[in-house]
Amino acid sequence: MIVGDRKPIEEIKEMLAPYKKILLVGCGTCISVCMTGGEKEVGILASELRMISELEKKDWEISETTIQRQCEREYIEPLKEQFEKADVVMSMACGVGIQYMAEVFPEKIVLPAVNTTFYGTNVKEGEWQERCAGCGDCVLDKTLGICPVARCSKGLYNGPCGGTDNGKCEVNKDLDCAWYLIYNRMKEHGKLDMLDEIIPARSWKTSLHGGPRKRVREDAQK
Amino acid sequence: MSNNYEPKIIAFCCRYCAYTAADLAGSMRLEYPSNIRVVQLLCTGRIDVLHVLKAFEQGADAVYVAGCEPGDCHFLEGNYRAVKRIAYAKNLLKEIGLEPERLEFFHIGASEGPRFAEAAKEMTDRALKLGPNPLRKKQGE
Known part of the structure; x- marks a missing residue:
């Protein structure tokens, strides 16, 4: 929401x-x-x-x-x-x-x-957390469902950075390190080899950097 | 402040504790100020920030919510929720420019008739000290 x-x-x-x-x-x-x-x-x-x-x-x-x-x-x-x-x-x-x-x-x-x-979710009563940045090119398949754009303070596609500290982020100690979460999730699923895959630099044109976005479905139009 | 200022105070009381305590205060022939208008709630967990704001908007000089002792809520945690909502509502009163002291939460067990009378007196004293709610049009309204 x-x-x-x-x-x-x-x-x-x-x-x-x-x-x-x-x-x-x-x-x-x-x-x-x-x-x-x-x-x-x-x-x-x-x-x-x-x-x-x-x-x-x-x-x-x-x-x-x-x-x-x-x-x-x-x-x-x-x-x-x-x-x-x-x-x-x-x-x-x-x-x-x-x-x-x-x-x-x-x-x-x-x-x-x-x-x-x-864009976030209601993680518990009275608390909402950010989950998606609407960047227009989803990589959640490569990070097992944890978004590095919205949830890593630096938006890193290949993490963690040197600022990860016992699962927390150097930007704010109240924040979970997204790449720590991704690492643990890969480990739980026996897929740590996924970390060897380098996610290449991407085009941000699909995000706001390409100007305001729109979606057209001609079959739904009059 | 008008000389004949009689504070109008709304007390939202849980039927399982504070409301029963009010009955007990009556049975014990305890005196407490007649400025209190009691509104019975099934649980203070029912209280909403809007109930409190509407009371002030309509000219109440003070408002309080009286619920069970910690751990004694008939619905387990209604009183804890009410405590938080009242804290939140106090901030809204500050935003508006009304004194947050006009609003309070009290824990009053069903057997505490004297405590009910004390709370009524405390809020009446506060309302007298703070003067009439500036939103109140005139005495008697």
């Missing part, structure tokens, strides 16, 4: 300062599961903003709604009337949802309430 963190309240207040009628829109998919921008978090932020408005005499009128997905047009379009009534829209979705709502209703400014951080 896509994971994000709510922005600091001061930043949100500053963004909303010039407006009066504010529509707060949550997203019911990834950002809801990571407890950042779903229905409940929209309710919390809306309540906070109403109180701030009262305490700081800001005269804000906050309305709130949450849709299933902000990254799909058919879920956004029914918000037309609510968008029209608002001076500004603040989205609690990931960067995709924020942009797509602004694309569907270009006459409206859509502000971000969330910093989108990574």
Whole structure:
């Protein structure tokens, strides 16, 4: 899922300062599961903003709604009337949802309430960890399911580096060394010979270095 | 602060402990401030940050959650979860500009009638010291 963190309240207040009628829109998919921008978090932020408005005499009128997905047009379009009534829209979705709502209703400014951080998983209650960098050329077959791009701090394809320290990374001692994990996994599977294979330098054109990416399936198009 | 300020305090109480303690306090004829409005919960694990925020938004001068003693939760860990949620909600109050002291969690066992009365008094004292919730429109609302 896509994971994000709510922005600091001061930043949100500053963004909303010039407006009066504010529509707060949550997203019911990834950002809801990571407890950042779903229905409940929209309710919390809306309540906070109403109180701030009262305490700081800001005269804000906050309305709130949450849709299933902000990254799909058919879920956004029914918000037309609510968008029209608002001076500004603040989205609690990931960067995709924020942009797509602004694309569907270009006459409206859509502000971000969330910093989108990574593609990750919920490893335990209340903790999410990064797992994928969306680099466009997956090598998980060569590393037995542990991504060296997203999980090695240096993104090394042939590791570990000299900074591995008893399974931890020199960049941050709280981080597992991805190549230590890869080594152990290869060992468990009796495939340590895989380490002899040098993964050659790759093209990063499939990642953002080749510009924004798109995917086309002609058979699905009208 | 108005002279006739009477704090309005919401107490979210677990039915297995603090709520029973409130009954006991009554049976024991213990006096405690009448500023407390008790909301019964099946377990304090039911408490949500939004319940707390809504109470303050509606003008509560203080809010507290009273749950079982550590290790005594009828649902094993509801009270531990509530403690964490209240700590989180205190940070939200700070963000908003309200004093986090207006919010608290108490462990009150079912047999602790006097402890219930103490908690009610402590929160009333705090609310009196801090003054009315600035979001409160006027007395009586």
